[in-house]
Amino acid sequence: MNSHIMPTYGRLAVSFSRGEGVWLWDEEGKRYLDALSGIAVCNLGHAHPQVHKAICKQSETLIHTSNLYGIPLQEKLAEKLCEKSGMENVFFSNSGAEANEAAIKIARVYGHQQGIDKPVVIVMEKSFHGRTMATLSATGNPKVQQGFTPLVEGFVHVPFNDITAIEAVISENKNCVAVLVEPIQGEGGVHIPADDYLNQIRSLCDKHQLLMMIDEIQTGIGRTGEFLAYQHNKILPDVCTIAKALGNGVPIGACLAKGTAAGILTAGMHGSTFGGNPLACSAALAVLETLDNDDLIATVHNKGEKITTSLTEKLKHITEVSNIRHKGLMIGIDLASPCMELVAKAQQHGLLISVTNEKTIRLLPPLIIDDSQIELLVTTLSTLIQEHLQ
Ligand SMILES: *Cc1c(COP(=O)(O)O)cnc(C)c1O
Numbered sequence: 001m002n003s004h005i006m007p008t009y010g011r012l013a014v015s016f017s018r019g020e021g022v023w024l025w026d027e028e029g030k031r032y033l034d035a036l037s038g039i040a041v042c043n044l045g046h047a048h049p050q051v052h053k054a055i056c057k058q059s060e061t062l063i064h065t066s067n068l069y070g071i072p073l074q075e076k077l078a079e080k081l082c083e084k085s086g087m088e089n090v091f092f093s094n095s096g097a098e099a100n101e102a103a104i105k106i107a108r109v110y111g112h113q114q115g116i117d118k119p120v121v122i123v124m125e126k127s128f129h130g131r132t133m134a135t136l137s138a139t140g141n142p143k144v145q146q147g148f149t150p151l152v153e154g155f156v157h158v159p160f161n162d163i164t165a166i167e168a169v170i171s172e173n174k175n176c177v178a179v180l181v182e183p184i185q186g187e188g189g190v191h192i193p194a195d196d197y198l199n200q201i202r203s204l205c206d207k208h209q210l211l212m213m214i215d216e217i218q219t220g221i222g223r224t225g226e227f228l229a230y231q232h233n234k235i236l237p238d239v240c241t242i243a244k245a246l247g248n249g250v251p252i253g254a255c256l257a258k259g260t261a262a263g264i265l266t267a268g269m270h271g272s273t274f275g276g277n278p279l280a281c282s283a284a285l286a287v288l289e290t291l292d293n294d295d296l297i298a299t300v301h302n303k304g305e306k307i308t309t310s311l312t313e314k315l316k317h318i319t320e321v322s323n324i325r326h327k328g329l330m331i332g333i334d335l336a337s338p339c340m341e342l343v344a345k346a347q348q349h350g351l352l353i354s355v356t357n358e359k360t361i362r363l364l365p366p367l368i369i370d371d372s373q374i375e376l377l378v379t380t381l382s383t384l385i386q387e388h389l390q
Pocket of ligand 1: 094095096097098100128129130131182186187215216217218243244
């Protein structure tokens with residue numbers, strides 16, 4: 001079927017022709033509950049009317065002009081993002097990996113400005129930062145790096161959720177310039193760190209004048225119950241990257257910075273042909289306006305709580321279900337043994353989920369999911385898990 005597509009993905013044998021809200025329909029007209037949102041992208045659900053309207057309207061007048069000229073929609077989006085994040089300025093990209101590339105470039109220039117020739121960014125084991133050469137080198141997963149050596153230098157990996165490990169590297173290695181961390185590791189298996197983990201990294205970065213760089217590509221845009229997950233901690237990073245849900249499916253990413261970090265990239269140092277074009281910015285502006293008008297993010301915590309408490313209730317007698325956890329609508333369910341088959345099985349039963357780290361079922365439902373859809377999700381999934389474990 002995909003003979004002219006490079007086989008970089010193991011795809012399920014299904015294609016969708018239409019979507020609406022949490023629902024997708026395949027080419028035979030069968031309906032699916034999308035509990036993955038195109039991997040944390042369609043946070044407002046599929047075919048959202050405001051996003052639809054915004055990109056239709058924008059495409060009537062102007063899709064692209066390039067960053068050689070002023071782009072008022074980009075200015076407006078940057079202002080809105082800074083207002084919502086507490087950051088000061090923005091570089092727009094087309095993807096998450098590119099947003100992280102910008103962050104890594106900022107960290108390196110920051111180091112060189114202090115006379116550090118070989119700057120080191122501290123990154124985490126089991127992290128995921130993208131598939132470009134620099135971001136796969138930063139990623140803490142040997143499978144992502146396999147075959148692509150030589151890797152980009154300048155990354156030191158430490159265990160996630162371990163402040164002493166970061167401290168130890170900083171004290172041993174005078175070339176440290178930044179810490180790059182996900183607030184919750186998504187691809188790595190929905191690892192939620194201690195409540196004060198980010199606060200402690202903030203203090204360490206302040207003490208040693210390192211840039212604190214947070215990868216919010218999966219956790220951002222309301223997913224965890226705040227616009228950005230670091231807002232649970234009442235801190236501000238120096239650099240923050242977002243992408244996935246920013247355009248609700250229209251490709252757009254952003255690297256946000258403040259303070260010293262905001263002044264590092266100057267004319268000619270970085271760029272992107274498409275980055276922040278009028279079409280993508282119109283989609284992102286519609287996303288931000290919808291989130292604000294519907295007060296959607298305020299509902300996320302309770303929805304996540306409802307899903308995990310009902311799943312816990314339904315699965316409590318099953319010892320092979322070792323842990324159910326969530327922050328907002330980022331949900332992880334650990335089984336005692338590998339359960340990759342569940343993805344295809346769930347799809348056959350009209351439910352789209354993912355399994356990361358072989359044993360962790362990951363749910364990232366659209367933030368607009370309602371009570372009856374939550375009930376359907378919980379009932380279908382708990383039945384599938386019980387059948388799988390029998
Ligand atoms: C998805 C993801 C990325 C990569 O984003 P792309 O748009 O696929 O390049 C980076 N970091 C995290 C935390 C992600 O979840």
